[in-house]
Amino acid sequence: MNSEESIKFLLEQKEAIVNLPDKRRSPQFDKWKRRTRLIIEKVFSNGSLHLKEFDGIRYSLSVFSLSTPEESFQRVYMRGLEDAMGLIETCIEEIKDFGLDESEQEVGGNNMGENIQQVRKANKIFISHSSEDSHFGKAIVQLLRGLGLKRDQIVFTSDDDYGIPLDDNIFEYLKKQITNGVYILYLLSDNYYDSVACLNEMGAAWIVQNQYTIIGIPGFQFSNTKFSGGAIDPRKIGFTMDNTKRVIEFKNNILNQFDLSIDEMDWMEVYKKYCDTVEGLCKHK
Incomplete structure (x- = not known):
């Protein structure tokens, strides 16, 4: 996987943000989040600062009650999407400026699409x-x-x-x-x-x-x-x-x-x- 391919995949995820529904926790959002995380992991390796930063983005309130207004949830969700977009933009800029450190990339196939398909999550x-x-x-x-x-x-x-x-x-x-x-x-x-x-x-x-x-x-x-x-x-x-x-x-x-x-x-x-x-x-x- 080279820099051009990495930028292409990251750009796709950045552009997909604007098409996500405003509704929080939608199936489209969950799919976008999983794929974005996987791409960042494959580009920069598991355990990278980029991946840790992405995992640290909050899209929902950690503490709330029955009286918490809906707009509070929505505000955190939208802020999370903004943070994710900013992180993706930073990742793209870093690749453009410095290229990729091959030692930090995930070991596996050279084709990003193939790598994504090969990832197997536990089902039990x-x-x-x-x-x-x-x-x-x-x-x-x-x-x-x-x-x-x-x-x-x-x-x-x-x-x-x-x-x-x-x-x-x-x-x-x-x-x-x-x-x-x-x-x-x-x-x-x-x-x-x-x-x-x-x-x-x-x-x-x-x-x-x-x-x-x-x-x-x-x-x-x-x-x-x-x-x-x-x-x-x-x-x-x-x-x-x-x-x-x-x-x-x-x-x-x-x-x-x-x-x-x-x-x-x-x-x-x-x-x-x-x-x-x-x-x-x-x-x-």
């Missing part, structure tokens, strides 16, 4: 957890369903509705899910690190290099030596279930990963229910 989530923490895992399942994931997109072995199909071998089934690139949520606790089965799951996923998110049950310390000495990269940022700000970031990551969208009012109901559930679990912990 596996919640790796200790059975002792199943009540916390159920709260995560509740949150994921509220975001729009279907029942068959979640593997949670402590609930038959999301568990191993009848007559399947549990170890072979989990091995197949991990090998197929399932997205993993590690629900960490002292119970997790005391479980041989959990550590085997972690090791298998580490070998395959699955995408993952680290979640600690309330009270779990990421300074725990079991965590820092384990297979999971201790430099990767995780969060505990009662960290409300990080839960919102987690929501955004899941929506992006699984091509989902949720109305802000619906999200507020899902979020409140989740927070109430976690608070109740903490009281009875």
Whole structure:
């Protein structure tokens, strides 16, 4: 992929902004956002400052209530589009002025269109957890369903509705899910690190290099030596279930990963229910 191709793709995304509907969280917006993010990732590499800046753009309010006026949501949405347009323009100017650093570009084919088609997102989530923490895992399942994931997109072995199909071998089934690139949520606790089965799951996923998110049950310390000495990269940022700000970031990551969208009012109901559930679990912990 050369500079000319990169500029072409970025220009297309910039021009597409003016044709997006004014309605926030529309399917057209979600499609535009996913493609723009992918193009920036392919042009500048995963982990680049450009990609981090794009991921940091807000299109909706992080905190709101039932009395929040619609114009407040709309104002943040339009400002987000303006910020995105400015970032794309900056990316184009940098390429024109300095060209592309080949060492920072994604390794793969030379054709940008082919690269975009080759990107494969996970279509399932596996919640790796200790059975002792199943009540916390159920709260995560509740949150994921509220975001729009279907029942068959979640593997949670402590609930038959999301568990191993009848007559399947549990170890072979989990091995197949991990090998197929399932997205993993590690629900960490002292119970997790005391479980041989959990550590085997972690090791298998580490070998395959699955995408993952680290979640600690309330009270779990990421300074725990079991965590820092384990297979999971201790430099990767995780969060505990009662960290409300990080839960919102987690929501955004899941929506992006699984091509989902949720109305802000619906999200507020899902979020409140989740927070109430976690608070109740903490009281009875």
